[in-house]
Amino acid sequence: MIDEPDSNLVATLHPSPNIDERRRGLVPVLLILHYTGLPTLERSIEVLADPRCKVSCHYVVGEDGRIIQMVAEAARAWQAGVSHWAGESDINSVSIGIEIQHPGHSDGYPDFPPAQMIAVRDLCLDIATRHPIPQAGILAHSDVAPARKMDPGEKFDWRWLAAAGVGHWVPPELVGDTGPRLALGDRGEAVDAMQRRLADYGYGIAATGELDAASAFVVTAFQRHFRPARVDGVWDRSCARTLERLIAALPGHRNVA
Ligand SMILES: [Zn+2]
Structure with missing residues (x-):
């Protein structure tokens, strides 16, 4: 000890x-x-x-x-x-x-x-x-x-x-009520893309194409850390843009576009 x-x-x-x-x-x-x-x-x-x-x-x-x-x-x-x-x-x-x-x-x-x-x-x-x-x-x-x-x-x-020099963080995109929203039970390519990007950042999330309970918990965790103005487990445009900014701000990230 x-x-x-x-x-x-x-x-x-x-x-x-x-x-x-x-x-x-x-x-x-x-x-x-x-x-x-x-x-x-x-x-x-x-x-x-x-x-x-x-x-x-x-x-x-x-x-x-x-x-x-x-x-x-x-x-x-x-x-x-x-x-x-x-x-x-x-x-x-x-x-x-x-x-x-x-x-x-x-x-x-x-x-x-x-x-x-x-x-x-x-x-x-x-x-x-x-x-x-x-x-x-x-x-x-x-x-x-x-x-x-x-x-x-x-x-x-x-x-x-x-x-103060501790942690990776970017100013979150303001919460708006426009744009696509992905909620518990939703399925499809947009959900799959969301899951892949969250996994790219590090979250333990499987790309199933369905926003199941496990994925909703990950969305909520993301919000608590990176977009705390609204913590509701719904993936909105503000979350998506904030995540893209975070990934783009990682050291060594190259913009290929
Ligand atoms: Zn703990």
Whole structure:
């Protein structure tokens, strides 16, 4: 278990036994941001260190910005669960997880305090100095587990973080009520194209040509992260244009048209 912090931003060590080794020699290329969904920092740390709970994370960030490290960055924390991104399904082996103390959607879904956001920003920047994590690899738990998770959710300020140099983000196309809309149950080439583009970006989505429940969860996760003005699981023109802009803004992207 951890006996020395990886970062000098860490205020306290609180080792969790819920760890193992990163598999297949994998190294962190993703940074997964969560909320704890529990009422207090003390309770969150208790759960994340409880062997019966079988969950953990590398860092916890308190509402006041205090940073607690629970798992060494070299170890595999049990934070992502059944998850997918860019073809990888062992997200725990390729990521570092940060739990943000927050009561969650089911308990009022308050704003994230500025002191906490500043600490999250500083921690992400610090982690990125030690690992080859691209901006587009800084993700929400809901991005990698859209059918199960909604954290940290649409109030988490990805725009502000990106302006501070953390994460891949582009200003979303304004929400309008014109243009084609794809909703649960719709089928056809437009749905297939949407699924392929979401998969191109990294989402774990199959190109079935049907906007089934799994696809609607992915659309909702996309909206929470990249188009939070409307989170409704309906793929509209604003979503489609925002995704195209995101893909075009990826480093190394070449416009072939
Ligand atoms: Zn989570």
